[in-house]
Amino acid sequence: MKYIRDTTGRLSQRPHFEPIELDRECERVVFEFLRAKFGDVRFPIPTDALSILIERDADELDMYADLSGLGADVEGVTEFVPGQKPRVKISKRLSEDSRMENRLRTTLTHEFGHVKFHAPLWQVDTLTADMFGKRPERMSISCKRENIVGAPEYDWMEWQAGYVCGAVLMPHTRVKALATDTLNKDLRQGPVDASSTAAGNLIARLVDSFQVSADAARVRLIKLKVIADRRPGADLFAPDR
Numbered sequence: 001m002k003y004i005r006d007t008t009g010r011l012s013q014r015p016h017f018e019p020i021e022l023d024r025e026c027e028r029v030v031f032e033f034l035r036a037k038f039g040d041v042r043f044p045i046p047t048d049a050l051s052i053l054i055e056r057d058a059d060e061l062d063m064y065a066d067l068s069g070l071g072a073d074v075e076g077v078t079e080f081v082p083g084q085k086p087r088v089k090i091s092k093r094l095s096e097d098s099r100m101e102n103r104l105r106t107t108l109t110h111e112f113g114h115v116k117f118h119a120p121l122w123q124v125d126t127l128t129a130d131m132f133g134k135r136p137e138r139m140s141i142s143c144k145r146e147n148i149v150g151a152p153e154y155d156w157m158e159w160q161a162g163y164v165c166g167a168v169l170m171p172h173t174r175v176k177a178l179a180t181d182t183l184n185k186d187l188r189q190g191p192v193d194a195s196s197t198a199a200g201n202l203i204a205r206l207v208d209s210f211q212v213s214a215d216a217a218r219v220r221l222i223k224l225k226v227i228a229d230r231r232p233g234a235d236l237f238a239p240d241r
């Protein structure tokens with residue numbers, strides 16, 4: 001991780017992570033958490049456990065928030081408060097409807113990304129505040145449905161939270177092991193076409209193994225370069241630069 005200038009104006013400087021750094025840290029956190037809670041590492045992660053993961057590092061988690069005033073497509077909010085732990089709100093539309101469970105799971109893990117990787121920037125001591133040039137001000141980020149699993153790279157906060165969402169629900173070593181087995185090939189040979197039958201079979205296995213939507217599984221496989229979407233304009237999920 002390194003600090004670079006924040007062109008969105010939220011902070012003077014912001015953290016830049018290589019995807020592999022996020023993958024390794026998320027896998028470490030998730031494996032440790034599951035081992036401590038359940039005695040072993042098994043997937044899919046239970047939905048309840050995802051909220052416990054947030055509660056460990058947040059002051060408040062409201063699972064039944066009315067976020068309709070922020071726009072129809074806002075499903076989660078993380079509020080960063082200087083010197084305090086963050087506060088997280090999840091739309092009640094997701095928590096109250098069991099048909100929305102996959103969306104609830106991705107929204108929880110997306111907000112966990114903000115809690116784990118961004119909230120510490122608001123808990124800075126005076127020394128760190130000097131490095132940022134000023135103390136960050138209180139801020140809320142409203143997370144829209146289309147950015148939960150993958151956001152354009154110009155919005156670094158949403159991009160990183162989207163990456164974390166996939167990395168927590170579908171840890172990289174587990175996905176790669178499934179991919180090697182399903183595709184029956186060495187992944188170093190390069191990605192397979194996202195529209196192929198083999199890619200479709202692999203997406204189905206991820207959906208089953210990790211309790212995610214086909215869309216979330218597909219985005220995760222593209223980010224890990226296991227499959228590639230070769231359609232024009234499909235580079236939406238390019239890494240954070």
Ligand SMILES: [Zn+2]
Nearest residue numbers: 141143158161
């Ligand atoms: Zn977000």
